[in-house]
Amino acid sequence: MRNAFAAEITAIAPEMDTLVLLSGDIGNRLFDKYKERCPDRFINCGVAEPNMITMAAGMAMSGLRPVAYTIASFITTRCLEQIRVDVCGHHAPVVIVGTGAGFSYAANGITHHACEDIAILRMMPGMTVVCPGDAMEVRQAIRAALRHDGPVYVRLGKKGEPVVHQTAPDLVLGRALTLRTGEDVCLLSTGNMLPTAVQIADNLAERNIAAGVVSLHTVKPLDENFLREAFSRHKLMVTLEEHSRMGGLGGAVAEWITDHDSVTARLLRIGSSDDFLHEAGGQGYARERMGLTPDAITEKIENALRRIDGAAEPAPVGSDI
Amino acid sequence: MSSDLTARRIRAKLVELSHQARTAHLGSSLSCVDILVALYSGILNIDPARPADPGRDRFILSKGHAATALYAVLAARGFFPEELLETYAKPGSPLAEHPAPACVPGVEAATGSLGHGLSLGLGFALAAKIRRERYRVFVLLSDGECNEGTVWEAAMLAPKHGLERLVAIIDFNKWQATGRSCDILALEPLKEKWEAFGWSASEVDGHDLPALSRLLKNVPDGSGKPIALIAHTVKGKGISFMEDDNNWHYRIPDAAEVSAAKAELGVA
Numbered sequence: 230m231r232n233a234f235a236a237e238i239t240a241i242a243p244e245m246d247t248l249v250l251l252s253g254d255i256g257n258r259l260f261d262k263y264k265e266r267c268p269d270r271f272i273n274c275g276v277a278e279p280n281m282i283t284m285a286a287g288m289a290m291s292g293l294r295p296v297a298y299t300i301a302s303f304i305t306t307r308c309l310e311q312i313r314v315d316v317c318g319h320h321a322p323v324v325i326v327g328t329g330a331g332f333s334y335a336a337n338g339i340t341h342h343a344c345e346d347i348a349i350l351r352m353m354p355g356m357t358v359v360c361p362g363d364a365m366e367v368r369q370a371i372r373a374a375l376r377h378d379g380p381v382y383v384r385l386g387k388k389g390e391p392v393v394h395q396t397a398p399d400l401v402l403g404r405a406l407t408l409r410t411g412e413d414v415c416l417l418s419t420g421n422m423l424p425t426a427v428q429i430a431d432n433l434a435e436r437n438i439a440a441g442v443v444s445l446h447t448v449k450p451l452d453e454n455f456l457r458e459a460f461s462r463h464k465l466m467v468t469l470e471e472h473s474r475m476g477g478l479g480g481a482v483a484e485w486i487t488d489h490d491s492v493t494a495r496l497l498r499i500g501s502s503d504d505f506l507h508e509a510g511g512q513g514y515a516r517e518r519m520g521l522t523p524d525a526i527t528e529k530i531e532n533a534l535r536r537i538d539g540a541a542e543p544a545p546v547g548s549d550i
Numbered sequence: 551m552s553s554d555l556t557a558r559r560i561r562a563k564l565v566e567l568s569h570q571a572r573t574a575h576l577g578s579s580l581s582c583v584d585i586l587v588a589l590y591s592g593i594l595n596i597d598p599a600r601p602a603d604p605g606r607d608r609f610i611l612s613k614g615h616a617a618t619a620l621y622a623v624l625a626a627r628g629f630f631p632e633e634l635l636e637t638y639a640k641p642g643s644p645l646a647e648h649p650a651p652a653c654v655p656g657v658e659a660a661t662g663s664l665g666h667g668l669s670l671g672l673g674f675a676l677a678a679k680i681r682r683e684r685y686r687v688f689v690l691l692s693d694g695e696c697n698e699g700t701v702w703e704a705a706m707l708a709p710k711h712g713l714e715r716l717v718a719i720i721d722f723n724k725w726q727a728t729g730r731s732c733d734i735l736a737l738e739p740l741k742e743k744w745e746a747f748g749w750s751a752s753e754v755d756g757h758d759l760p761a762l763s764r765l766l767k768n769v770p771d772g773s774g775k776p777i778a779l780i781a782h783t784v785k786g787k788g789i790s791f792m793e794d795d796n797n798w799h800y801r802i803p804d805a806a807e808v809s810a811a812k813a814e815l816g817v818a
Contacts (some may be wrong), residue, residue, distance in 0.1 A: 249680065269680055272711075280669045280703035287673015290659070292604070293680065295673075310663060311700075315670060318660050319651045 233364035253299030301327030301343035331471025332515035348476025362423030369400035386421035411439030571639035577798035612667020629656035665698025694726025709748030714770035756781030
């Protein structure tokens with residue numbers, strides 16, 4: 230996703246003279262071509278993320294379209310006040326790009342984990358939150374974010390994730406992308422869980438359970454038309470995110486349900502637990518520890534379906550049915 | 551109308567507003583009046599009839615708690631009717647205790663949380679450089695505000711880009727909320743700090759209008775560096791019983807104190 234972001238921003242910059250790329254001293258060599266093409270519109274802001282974000286707001290208020298880029302945990306929680314007051318307070322069209330969603334940089338420890346960012350950024354008034362599912366979606370998301378007249382948070386994974394889409398999807402902010410349909414379960418994936426969602430659907434298919442796969446890349450604003458339709462067609466909806474089960478996509482959908490009395494489908498929220506992971510280990514290990522592997526999630530879904538089929542009365546919304 | 555008279559009139563207005571609205575930060579507002587008067591009487595390239603002119607100079611009141619000083623100066627300069635000041639801090643008024651985004655013409659940025667204005671100004675100034683525009687950016691900070699780490703993040707970035715049209719003015723009134731600003735953190739030597747960070751720094755009596763104007767006219771100053779003006783001021787300036795008394799960070803004047811202040815200022 231990182232490389233797709235760099236390639237796309239490099240392609241856009243020459244044709245968009247208001248675009249400015251700000252980096253928090255990361256992306257060694259990643260932006261070499263960009264810098265060659267548009268040296269005046271690349272600024273290394275140093276290891277000083279709060280200043281970078283406020284500066285970006287100032288640039289956006291002056292007619293430029295800044296894209297601020299660094300590690301997801303640093304560009305969100307470290308400079309939350311700057312995002313809230315300067316970017317959102319002025320509704321400044323800043324594109325905030327965080328790389329290292331969830332446990333992408335698990336081996337670096339909790340300082341580099343980002344499992345709270347969706348929840349926190351989603352609360353910011355006027356903020357759009359986009360979590361592209363693969364490199365194809367990243368390219369589209371960046372272009373869409375730059376067309377949007379307001380602040381956007383774009384949450385990237387790392388590099389080398391599987392590409393799920395065969396061709397460039399028609400990504401529109403706030404509109405779900407359906408990759409596969411299936412009448413039993415609907416998997417709502419956001420961000421870098423999309424390849425996992427596809428594997429889970431394959432697993433379920435082997436067990437004669439038909440699962441739809443949807444990339445709900447935009448966590449805010451939610452695609453309400455899609456949700457209305459999907460919740461009426463399935464008995465189980467599953468949100469998948471490499472993020473806390475609280476406040477992220479699962480939280481947002483649960484909020485949406487409480488506003489819609491007619492919803493009868495059950496919601497299963499898959500995400501990380503309310504705990505830090507202090508052990509060494511990479512993303513694969515972290516996902517295993519948090520129950521985010523395709524097999525672990527498949528089992529949870531099967532259990533949930535069994536309970537729904539066996540229950541006389543539907544149980545309440547839950548995170549681990 | 552001379553600038554001095556304007557400053558006296560504005561000080562009287564600030565005392566009245568604090569009394570009427572029962573809002574704090576009067577001492578902090580009084581300390582920066584002369585700096586604002588200097589900027590808005592001949593330094594800033596602005597036109598109240600065209601407040602969004604892309605080529606205008608920008609001013610950011612980073613010490614947003616001195617909002618009444620900015621409101622009163624903008625009204626005096628004709629950015630909005632002076633009668634609007636009477637709505638200050640009342641429910642529904644655009645004039646809140648800290649400036650809100652685009653609350654009235656002439657307010658460039660919302661402030662209130664310290665340590666943001668210089669970074670915003672840096673964004674304005676870098677945008678000017680990228681777009682090859684020649685406007686200048688003036689940011690007024692408080693001395694207590696220099697406690698904020700972001701001030702120094704911005705201070706390190708601006709010289710790197712040779713932003714000679716960016717000016718940081720420090721309203722150095724020697725106090726912050728709970729004590730002497732030089733006692734609370736190791737603030738001094740302040741001018742040398744800015745110099746060490748790569749700024750063209752000088753000190754000035756922040757109540758000496760001709761001296762302020764002389765320095766502020768000289769932007770850019772030919773050094774190729776951003777400019778820092780350490781303006782030595784007195785908190786509560788202009789009213790003897792408020793001067794250098796930090797109780798007036800939060801205290802609100804009663805009716806008798808308003809009359810006494812206005813008498814001292816020679817404003818009816």
